[in-house]
Amino acid sequence: MRVSPSFRFILRTVMLVLIVALAGCSLFHRGARKGDPMDTMTVEELYRKGVDGLDAGNNDLAIRSFTRLNSRFPFGPYTEQAQLNLAYAQYKDDKPDDAYSTINRFIKTYPTHRHVDYAYYLRGLINFNRSGGFLERYVGQDMTKRDQANLRQSFDDFGALLSRYPQSIYSADARQRMVALRNMMAQADLNIALFYLKREAYVAASNRAKAVIETYPQTPQAGDALAVMVRSYRKLGQDKLADDAERVLKLNYPDHASLHGNWPHYRSNWWKLIPLSNRG
Incomplete structure (x- = not known):
């Protein structure tokens, strides 16, 4: 009995498929045993x-x-x-x-999980600690080139926790961290003002210092911001503005170093504003 060429081709193809399938099964079982x-x-x-x-x-x-x-x-x-x-x-x-x-x-x-308040808190912690590393890495560098996105995002994350779950057990700590973050953001802007002041860019320095006063009132950085404004306005010949800023400085910060000729200090100590960075 003669076998046609087409039948022999089909037979070889079927045998090849079977061999490949058997080999695959063997490899699968060996892989499963070692998986x-x-x-x-x-x-x-x-x-x-x-x-x-x-x-x-x-x-x-x-x-x-x-x-x-x-x-x-x-x-x-x-x-x-x-x-x-x-x-x-x-x-x-x-x-x-x-x-x-x-x-x-x-x-x-x-969104309704019983621990979702912790999720909001953890989200804030992630960027809070990332912000701390950011600050420590770039201390002493030109702060006009540094992004504060992590600081602001962490602040917003903790704010979301406080607005949605004010009674959460994590709220008190989140509130503390928001205070620290606000000071850190104010310090970042103040460092930029000092950077400009050191380089005699007095218009830029006064504008940045004014932004600190307007955006972050009642922060520890407000006194230094006023001092930057006084120094910048004096250098620009705007004595009335300088006198006004100095009057506010004397009223609120009578012991400020700039009033006694021992200022500014350009070395930044802003990493001291991160008292909670190793917690959580």
């Missing part, structure tokens, strides 16, 4: 492993555990808490971008 144990853990086991990682300070293990839990079990109470824990683990592991993305996703997905 990540997390692939076969229950949701309870994955959650416990993640919590144990957090308790032991092993943030990498916690991140892997909670990430795997969320991918394998996308619904349920464990998933909700795991996403919150994942954001915290990423925050502690110095991954602020990942943490911020995760916590924002949690707030949008679970």
